[in-house]
Amino acid sequence: MNTPDDDWLRLDQQICFSLHAASRAFNGVYRGILKDLGLTYPQYLVMLVLWEHDELPVKKLGEHLRLDSGTLSPLLKRLEAAGLVRRERSARDERSVEVRLTEEGVALRRRALQVPRRIAASTGFDTDEIRTLRARLDELTTALDAAALAEPTGGAPGDGRS
Amino acid sequence: MNTPDDDWLRLDQQICFSLHAASRAFNGVYRGILKDLGLTYPQYLVMLVLWEHDELPVKKLGEHLRLDSGTLSPLLKRLEAAGLVRRERSARDERSVEVRLTEEGVALRRRALQVPRRIAASTGFDTDEIRTLRARLDELTTALDAAALAEPTGGAPGDGRS
């Protein structure tokens, strides 16, 4: 009389735990390597985007990283305090805040160039394996985001609960 | 004169962002589904372990989940406040705190049985795909944990810090 529900629960424990653990393990390795640069892992993600774009409103930054102002505002203030970015209200639209790299922020990129190699070495994965895993994770994220929109609280789509 | 470093940085942006985003997307889907049970995602992870083991010292719980007391202590207090677990000092070793499910905590398992199916549906992945991904992530975590131990700050391994 062992319903498969029990197995599902066990499997769920494994997959959700695995993802959670992998994310934190990754975070931990980055933490160690990024300490030299004085950056946290999320700060590094922001810098990666800025190194590509040089200047960007907070909104766009949030879209790239799927983070909202509640997370980005304090984070950007810390980057500003560290002298890596400047935040200034857009003259065109004063609701918007433009984030741009300082010279120091641009310069930090040179020191960051060695980071990915050290990370890759830590994973023991080669480029193709990383690419494959990334593609898989992106599929997952896309599916999960779609599902999150489809059933906000898990009920039938018609329920008006907030 | 485009050094491959630039490409590495771009690839790094993609993989670390992908994992970060996938983890948060997963978290978000669980958040929606677990709201019915009154649990957060990490609290659910703790409950999953307790449903398997029924009673466990905080230390063991932390080993299962790779979390330390700094995270678990407040989390467990919330679960206790919610009436799902009890925490009591071990009589044998008063340094240790035994965490055990209350009746209510045991009962919650029945309602949680439907969670994995709803998650699986959200991912759009079948059982084999989930298993494969999980195995991949575990490899990654193992490699990363080993690397983290090997180079705590990126320096020589021989430093005598306690």
Add this chain to the structure above:
DNA sequence: CACAATTAAGTTGTGTGCAATTGAGTGGCG
């Protein structure tokens, strides 16, 4: 132009996650 709806940042409150420290308890060793 007046005014409601929308949008962008920022703020607040809650809950992790982790390093570092504290405090209590245990065990070994002279």
Add this chain to the structure above:
DNA sequence: CGCCACTCAATTGCACACAACTTAATTGTG
């Protein structure tokens, strides 16, 4: 017995993440 090293949980401080709310600016409509 007295002392020291070690262990476990809890606490403190900092930095995300995210929901909910606030504030300010912009846009759409009459």
